[in-house]
Amino acid sequence: MPAGTAFRFVTLIGIALAITLFVADSFSETAFAGRGLARARCLVLHDLYPATSGALDLDGRKWRGYYDCLNALRGGQLLWLAGGLLLLALVTWLIYQAQPWWRIRRGRLVELRAVPALWARVEPLLVELTRRAGLPAMPEFRLDPGSPRAGGVAFGTHRRPVVALDVGLVLLHGRDRPAFDAVVLHELAHLRHRDVPMTYATIAVWRAVLVVAVLPYLWGVARAVYGGLGWDTSTVTLLLWFPVLLALAYAARTSVLRAREFHADALVVRWTGDADPYRALPEVRAPRLTAHPTRAARLAATNDPRVLLLPGFWAFFLGAVTWQVLTGTAEFGLSGLWVRSDTAGPHVVRVCWSVGVAVLVCLAAWRGAAYRRAGGDRSGVFLRPAAGLGLGLALGTLLVPTVVLDERGLRLSPLTWGLLAVGAAVAALVCGWAGWCAVLLGDRLRGGRGVAVAAAVLVVCWSCLGWLLTAHGYAGAWSTVFSPALDRLDALAGGGADSVVVRLVFLAYTGPGDRFSATAALTLVWLVPALLARPPRAAFTTGAVGAVGAVVAVVLAGLGGAGTPEGALVRTAWQVVAVVAVQVVVACAARRAGVVAALVAAWLTGVAGGAAIWVAHWSGGGVDAVVARQPWHVLPFTAVVAAVLAAALVRRRVPARQAEPVRRGVSDRSVARVALVPVVVVTVAVLVPYPPAPSAVALLPTEPPAARQLDPVAAMRVWAQGGGQVLLDDVVQAQGRAFFGMAAGDRPAQVARCAEVVDRIADARRFPGPPVPVARAHWDIGLDASLRGAQECARVFAAPSGNPSPVTEQFTAANTEFLALLRLLPFGEAAVRAATPSTPPAPTTTKPPVDLATLLLTAADLPPGFTVAPPSPQDELTSDRPECSQDNADVGPQQPVARAEVQFSGPGNTTISQWVFRYPAAADRSLAAITDLYARCARYSVSSGDITLDIGVRVVGGTPWVAEVTYGGPYLTLYSREVFVVRGDVLTTLSFHGRRPTTAADTDRLVAAVVAKSGG
Secondary structure, three states: OOOHHHHHHHHHHHHHHHHHHHHHHHHHHHHOOOOOOHHHHHHHHOOOOOEOOOOOOOOHHHHHHHHHHHHOOHHHHHHHHHHHHHHHHHHHHHHHHHHHHHHHHHHOOEEHHHOHHHHHHHHHHHHHHHHHOOOOOOOEEEEEOOOOOOOEEEEEOOOOEEEEEEHHHHOOOOOOHHHHHHHHHHHHHHHHOOHHHHHHHHHHHHHHHHHHHHHHHHHHHHHHHHHHHOOOHHHHHHHHHHHHHHHHHHHHHHHHHHHHHHHHHHHHHHHHOOOOOOOOOOOOOOOOOOOOOOHHHHHHHHHOHHHHHOOOHHHHHHHHHHHHHHHHHHHHHHHHHOOOOOOOHHHHHHHHHHHHHHHHHHHHHHHHHHHHHOOOOOOOOOHHHHHHHHHHHHHHHHHOHHHHOOHHHHOOOHHHHHHHHHHHHHHHHHHHHHHHHHHHHOOOOOOHHHHHHHHHHHHHHHHHOHHHHHHHHHHHHHHHHHHHHHHHHHHHHOOHHHHHHHHHHHHHHOOOOOHHHHHHHHHHHHHHHHHHHOOEHHHHHHHHHHHHHHHHHHHHHOOOOOOOHHHHHHHHHHHHHHHHHHHHHHHHHHHHHOHHHHHHHHHHHHHHHHHHHHHHOEOOOOEOOHHHHOHHHOHHHHHHHHHHHHHHHOOOOOOHHHHHHHHHOOOOOEOOHHHHHHHHHHHHHHOOOOOEOOOOOOOOOOOOOOOOOEOHHHHHHHHHHHHHHHHHHHHHHHHHHHHHHOOOOOHHHHHHHHHHHHHHHHHHHHOOOOOOHHHHHHHHHHHHHHHHHHHHHHHHHHOOOOOOHHHHHHHHHHHHHHHHHHOOOHHHHHHHHHHOOOOOOOOOOOOOOOOHHHHOOOHHHOOOOOEEEOOOOOOOOEEOOHHHOOOHHHOOOOOOOEEEEEEEEEHHHEEEEEEEEEOOOOOHHHHHHHHHHHHHOOEEEEEEOOEEEEEEEEEEEOOOEEEEEEEEOOOOEEEEEEEEEEEOOEEEEEEEEEOOOOOHHHHHHHHHHHHHHOOO
16 A cells, blocks of 8 residues: 555655746747747747637648747757756755765764764664664664754665664663653654655755756746846746745645654554553644644554545645646646647647546545555545545646636636536546445455556546646637537527527537547446446346336427427437436436446436437438437436436435345345446447438537637737847847947947848848737838938948938937837737727728818808918917917827818908817717816916916807807907817817907807718
């Protein structure tokens, strides 16, 4: 039976490997990718940017190019991963070998033989205790002269074990011999268990991880942050994720060291015959999370050593989380080796993952069965490890790097949480089932039957739990595939109860997993216990009744309904539900004869119901509904669920005369195992798929998927990490050297610096530009300006003399564009969102917008005496409130994309001015900003030369919106009436300006003309 320390030690090794693999992969991303991170660079080179919905690009050519790009880098990445693991092993070995020497040196431990007087007194005792412990040779004993405690410690390597005794313990041997013997035997028990090498290997692994992985990673993060990459989301996420792994590693380390203490105490109790051998020693208070358990915990274990076999919650929770993280990290690091879809890499990962989970399940089952055989308490033996295993696998999914580094993965949907909860429950049930099989095996665990059961556990784990590896990705499939399909099925079924039933059957029919492997695994769920315990006759009699009931239910559920393909689909769904209801009833009836009986009976019912469904829908060489083609997608799963519900809800009835046979697992009412052969044969027969009729309704929609909408922030991050930011930095730095080099007198060197700028720009041109249009514009304009400046620089400084002013102008213009682009890179996400529309503009089928000039008033629209006048020159004004004197068109969240204006002069120095502005979106947003400006600027002043005007604003409001403005000067007061008209994306402003106040009667006719020109 594997010891608890070995299991925990393997857990620690797994976490150490996960951390090291992740760090090695992080460094390989930059070491072998040329410029930028490897995966991001390959994404950029093949135009594979994230979408807001998470939907993948369906262009196969792009993905093939991406795969080829990664394949070209896999050799270097594999070297980094192998090098990281070898370095971890080397540092671990060095620390392991150096620990005994360092402990002896630091504690100034002396050989006990070097103290002849003391050695002569304790040598016979130590020889006797070594013989009692069953060790082939006496270890090297040393004395800790600086420790007055009555304790000791076993350390060293497997070739040179050492036991150090505190001077307080050595002095105790004459006064309290039992206490002296107990402490020495405890340290010798560590040697007997061979856990000393494991203990110090644990400490060595922990320290090696800190040296090899943690410190280099923190150095790399600090270098990236202070080197200009900033605190992006992925960096912050990893800094939060890394301590979680370290906490798991430290918990595993502490768990190893604590478990070994309990096992050593169990041997001491057996050797001394005393259940509390340390009662005379003072208890040393140790902090929590320490390597040494408390006296109460030790006493509980020594009073009942069987508890050391009992599988607990935390050990298997930690083991499951560790295995999930290790597998996910290894797949993340090694994915470049099997990125092509036709390779077996992902399948190999799933098989390896399943092997690890199967080992955990078997370990929990085997240890729980051993605990029960030793006479331990039967209740809850498998419940605690099952709960720990299920919860660990579910939560460990969230710690996989692909989920941690994916922003959409961190925003987990309710569907993902629901799937994780289902996965945790299934894992717990699988663990309980394996424990049940281990109990049925009894003492035959190590034989061929034990190997066969372990293989069955592997198959069940691979099929029933393997989907947990990708559970976080089903949310995207839900939004892009399942949700549209459910909407389509709802329309086909016509709503009501039919829609609910069709949806449920569809989800079960298209759930994760292959039906052949799933059916094989679920077959093993009932077949293995049935072979070990032999099913009772009630299983077959109840199953036969259930088969007849399933056929009748299929016939009744198929009566009536429309004779259309949609009607056939609805009838099939109701027939599947009817068979499931019969399975539940049959399982509850058979449960009184045992869980095996419930499983077999529900299974036989499902087989008969599945065959009846496709027979009922047979039509012209096919079936008239896609679900009827293979109802065995659903019914094996529901058979097992029905048996589990029956086991939970119905108590088994065991007559007193059958108690003894039932205890052995074989009843006098059992049938021969050969009776199970026809059940397996029929199961294989119904797995044969049958072709659907041409009229059968497809379950999935046939419409093409909606167009992908680019996620601007995520796309800019990929572009920057893939090499864009590095290339931009290269151009900026080369341009800076050329710019500042113009002040030097070395003209040939300056020509070389200018040529370097041209080379850097050529490198940048070969790389795809930013995917966001506004960023692409800054990139292209900046590179063009920099290239013109570099070419002019080379021409000017290649000649004896020349004017460098154009060079300065072009470099300055380039820097302006590059600065704007930098604001859009990963540390400027707000700028990306502000510069990118939240939704793509809807396609328009309307005519192009009219020319703004057609919206202007003409002299024919005005009263007599008004003529067109040239626009008035704009004076340079200063204001005590600058925000109040700005152009109204530029107020608010958007700038006009087009404008037109006209001005008329009339009698008495009266002027009428009209401005028409078109905005990129609805103009009411700009009008709202203008009204807010006028409300805030009720009074202010402006100055031009030595003339100052006091301006007062009175908001009239209404529709159209009106404001009255008064200009008070030293010699004359002028009045203005401002009218604003909004139609869609067009804002029209009318200004009536004169020496007397303008009334509504004066303006209504012209406002009506403006409204009419705007479309009414």
